Amino acid sequence: VKIAIAGGTGDIGEGLTLRFARDTDHRLVVGSREAEKAQSAASEYQSRLETRGVEADISGAENTAAVTDADVVVLAVPPYHIGDTVVSIRDHLSGDQVVVSPAVGMRGDDDGLHYHPPGEGSVTELVVDRVPGKIPVVGAFHNLAAGRLSDLDAELGFDTLLVGDDADAKATVASLVEEVDDLRPLDAGPHANAAEVESVTPLLVNVARYSEGMHDLGVSFH
Ligand SMILES: NC(=O)c1ccc[n+]([C@@H]2O[C@H](COP(=O)([O-])OP(=O)(O)OC[C@H]3O[C@@H](n4cnc5c(N)ncnc54)[C@H](OP(=O)(O)O)[C@@H]3O)[C@@H](O)[C@H]2O)c1
Numbered sequence: 729v730k731i732a733i734a735g736g737t738g739d740i741g742e743g744l745t746l747r748f749a750r751d752t753d754h755r756l757v758v759g760s761r762e763a764e765k766a767q768s769a770a771s772e773y774q775s776r777l778e779t780r781g782v783e784a785d786i787s788g789a790e791n792t793a794a795v796t797d798a799d800v801v802v803l804a805v806p807p808y809h810i811g812d813t814v815v816s817i818r819d820h821l822s823g824d825q826v827v828v829s830p831a832v833g834m835r836g837d838d839d840g841l842h843y844h845p846p847g848e849g850s851v852t853e854l855v856v857d858r859v860p861g862k863i864p865v866v867g868a869f870h871n872l873a874a875g876r877l878s879d880l881d882a883e884l885g886f887d888t889l890l891v892g893d894d895a896d897a898k899a900t901v902a903s904l905v906e907e908v909d910d911l912r913p914l915d916a917g918p919h920a921n922a923a924e925v926e927s928v929t930p931l932l933v934n935v936a937r938y939s940e941g942m943h944d945l946g947v948s949f950h
Pocket residue numbers: 735736737738739740741759760761762765766803804805806807809812813830831832833869870871872873874875929
């Protein structure tokens with residue numbers, strides 16, 4: 729499986745790339761608006777894994793080249809730029825791919841972070857609106873903390889909630905998630921439920937801020 733991570737140079741992209749590269753045999757392609765930045769991030773991730781004795785297959789490319797022929801495309805870019813990112817890559821997407829949105833719209837004030845969805849109802853639904861018709865979109869990874877993913881000594885013990893209308897696409901993402909150590913996929917229903925999933929992220933950040941000793945929180949359902 730080829731997994732392309734548009735914006736893979738950023739925080740959640742780094743964490744997802746490192747975890748997938750360490751725990752699976754899949755091919756990872758870090759995407760960026762600048763090819764050189766992508767290549768340098770990819771080689772940095774690869775070196776970090778090599779120091780742990782892990783041989784990974786990570787390359788870097790400009791976003792459009794990264795997503796071409798990928799089986800799964802993760803849009804690891806800020807929520808307010810995800811629409812433009814989809815537009816910039818849409819000619820390089822095709823119906824046999826799955827697009828994954830981890831993005832959460834939030835705004836902060838003195839009290840904390842607050843869920844701030846776009847007019848579509850959630851960022852996941854915004855992505856659904858922007859991708860060409862037949863390409864399935866799955867919302868996933870919203871409630872994972874980048875810092876925890878990137879710290880390869882940290883155990884996860886988290887669930888990640890999947891939302892989407894296409895059962896096959898959700899099953900594809902679920903089986904990839906299952907390959908990552910200590911990460912469990914749970915089905916949270918169709919796209920219409922994405923706002924509930926996304927809105928958990930500011931809650932986790934606020935709990936970490938106000939509760940002593942808590943950081944990089946996630947969710948686990950029992
Ligand atoms: N950080 C977390 O813990 C976390 C957890 C769950 C979900 N998320 C979601 O994941 C997404 C990425 O979060 P992040 O913290 O990784 O963000 P980030 O580090 O701020 O940005 C990720 C990447 O997005 C690209 N980017 C920045 N501005 C852009 C623009 N105007 N247009 C297109 N691409 C742009 C950059 O890549 P290039 O400059 O290389 O193009 C950057 O490295 C967000 O939507 C966030 O809600 C984050």
